Amino acid sequence: MMLSPPAMPHPPTVSARARREADRDRKRAERQARRDAGAPDPRALDAAIVDALRDALQTGSGTGGLHPSVRLDDVLRRALGHLQRRTNGGAPLQREAVHQAVANRLAPPPA
Secondary structure (H helix, E strand, O other), rough: OOOOOOOOOOOOOHHHHHHHHHHHHHHHHHHHHHHHHOOOOHHHHHHHHHHHHHHHEEEEEEOOOOOOOOHHHHHHHHHHHHOOOOOOOEOOHHHHHHHHHHHHHHHHOOO
């Protein structure tokens, strides 16, 4: 009577430290690629969009009221204005990269 075949040894596992180091290296490369392309950091991009939306919603009366609606082009123009005054790790942002980042953030391409 033959028993089941001997278990195959498991492939070597990658240590948690090696995974963390690989993740750090990958993220570092992504940040550098973004800087090289002149694209904004995702957090700065989100902050600019939120700031622009807040600015567009606030009324000029100083009463703390909000406009009931805003124009999307106004929000986008304001967001681009906020980003033009920023850098990414000291590298200047490039207009086309900023426009592409905003478009991808607001309407991500299909996966």
